[in-house]
Amino acid sequence: MGFSFPLKFLIVIVSVSILLVLPVNSTSRNNGIKRSRGxxxxxxxxDSGGNFTKLERLQRAMKRGRHRLNRLSVLAAVGPLAEDADVKSQIHSGxxxxxxxxxxxxxxxxxxxxxxxxxxxxxxxxxxxxxxxxxxxxxxxxxxxxxxxxxxxxxxxxxxxxxxxxxxxxxxxxxxxxxxxxxxxxxxxxxxxxxxxxxxxxxxxxxxxxxxxxxxxxxxxxxxxxxxxxxxxxxxxxxxxxCLTAIGGGDGIDDTSAKSTLLMGSLAGIKPGKSGKVVTTALAKNPLQPSFYYITLKGITVGGTRLPIPESSFNLASDGSGGMIIDSGTTITYLEGKAFEAVKKEFVKQMDLPADTSGSTGLELCFTLPADADDITVPKMIFHFDGEDADLDLPGENYIIADKSSGMACLAMGSSGSMSIFGNVQQQNMLVVHDLTKETLSFVPTQCDQL
Incomplete structure (x- = not known):
């Protein structure tokens, strides 16, 4: 099971784009404010307007994301209930x-x-x-x-x-x-x-x-x-x-015209009849960091294989470590180390391309694209969140990034020591709804530049 991507369909785009995001088709409270207006x-x-290519923008964002991951991981375990809370509880993510x-x-x-x-x-x-x-x-x-x-x-x-x-x-x-x-x-x-x-x-x-x-x-x-x-x-x-638009533009240099959108209050809900499949999961809580949006990940499927990842890999521990948060400020998804190794191993197994180990892109798993390839096939990827029918089937461009210029296709994910973060590349072209009353988070497939 996988996605087939016709490279020849994008010959014109490729000729003017450093980094190509693969379009792939599936084969398998109230605190005193008186108004309710949204x-x-x-x-x-x-980085918009900075004259960066897609690849440069991704690399800059990944550098910030790694620093943010390190901060968030530490903060989650040293929150307000820590022994030296008089110091540590004063620190926030950044x-x-x-x-x-x-x-x-x-x-x-x-x-x-x-x-x-x-x-x-x-x-x-x-x-x-x-x-x-x-x-x-x-x-x-x-x-x-x-x-x-x-x-x-x-x-x-x-x-x-x-x-x-x-x-x-x-x-x-x-x-x-x-x-x-x-x-x-x-x-x-x-x-x-x-x-x-x-x-x-x-x-x-x-x-x-x-x-x-x-x-x-x-x-x-x-x-x-x-x-x-x-x-x-x-x-x-x-x-x-x-609703976050896809990273970068289609001309090789960052396209500032494709703006992302924030909706607040009464405008933030899901509009009946205008939405694709809605995937909803409950928000979990970490008493040590009550501000973070924790979600419960039960497992991951790559292609037709449910990976042998223990659910404990994503559990939130009593000391505040572990778990998964969803974060608009982190670019790629970071998975707990052993879970990422299982994902990496399965992609290497299912991708009919040689793995690249040079590390030149900064991403942990890349594959060499054949020079004369007209298409590539990438396996489906599903995140199984807690809840009835809470399986998020990601579009291929939300986890595979191809750079035609360098001849590589890379997995837009990485490994972390403990905490996992669901990043914004995986969220692109989805309306991501945070409901603090219902304590739920929902994903709705949406063409974000048309909102």
Whole structure:
């Protein structure tokens, strides 16, 4: 069982593209916000407009992804219940891979923020800055906004901060795994999305001391984690979804016109009659890291073979290690070491191509493409998640990446020490719906550039 890919069908694309993503066909809570209006926002990749080829963009993202994996793996096991929680519970995952445009205040002051599903706090840089990094847009001045107010020390979201103090208002410190930090005063403000929808009374960090390299692409960060401080948790309808377009463009250089999409609140649901097969699984919880979106993976099928991977390989341990999270900020999927070795072994067995061991692409498993090949066959790949009919049958382009120029086809996955992460390449061209009320996560096949 597998996918057959006609290379000759893409001769024109190949001639102008460094990295070809194979198109293959199958053969086998409410925290005070009063409005329930949803909104839609375009997302752009942090490397868009950087004149990178697809391969360069993938390699840059993989480098960030490996660092993020290392941080997330450590954080999951040293969360708020650790013995030295006074230090370790203050660390969060760090920046993501996508940026969103929004505005803050009255009148609205536009800025661009990093979208992060691995942390909670919403924040931006504020005047007067004691320590601020350079940003493209003007730094927000709360004194010039008629809708700004300081969050009182007795507010429940001040109490939800991992580290806070009380002076003239609720003071916060929030640190990330790459040693970047933001400090300042918690405020309440009106945020405007898509230049249309204004949401009042959003609690956010007004950062006047922001240090580190993790925020250089944006002017702040929008946390979409499961904790009470996140933007989604503050909505009347705590639900969001995103739809990520395929990595790169079709002309060899990154195509910025194919924007990904974020949908929040009432717009984030699944539309009956307009969706393909919906795969839904329950969200699991890690008490040590309640903000992460854990999902339960039961097994993996490659071709027609259910791999002999013990379910324990993906279990969440009592010490907070292991398990699998879904993350928009990690590019390729990382599987627990023994599970990845089983996947790798089966692909080597089923792919009718010689394995490449040079490591030149940075990916752990690649195959040499015949120079005169008109097509290649890749086995099907199914992720079996917990739940009735929760088998996610991935399109071939969501796990095999072919580089016609270098003559290699690679598996867009890698190995990890403990925690597994379901990355954004595997999520491309799917509407990924996070429902914090039902505590579910759903995948819906979607042409993301047409939303």
């Amino acid at each position: 909104f839609q926002v375009s997302l752009r990749h942090v 920046s993501g891979e996508f940026l969103m445009e929004l505005s803050i205040g009255t009148p609205p002051s536009p800025f661009e923020a990093i979208l992060d599903t691995g942390s909670d706090l919403v924040w931006t840089q504020c005047k007067p800055c004691r320590q601020c990094f350079t940003q493209k847009s003007p730094i927000f001045d709360p004194k010039k906004s008629s809708s700004f107010s300081k969050l009182p020390c007795g507010h429940k979201l001040c109490a939800a901060l991992p580290m806070s103090s009380c002076d003239e208002g609720c003071e916060y410190t929030y640190a990330y795994g790459d040693y970047s930090t933001t400090q300042g005063t918690m405020g309440s403000e009106t945020f405007t999305f898509d230049d249309k929808v204004s949401i009042p009374n959003v609690a956010f960090g007004c950062g006047d001391d922001n240090e580190g390299t993790g925020f250089s692409q944006g002017a702040g960060l929008v946390g979409l984690g499961r904790g009470p401080l996140s933007l989604v948790s503050q909505l009347t309808e705590p639900k969001f979804s995103y």
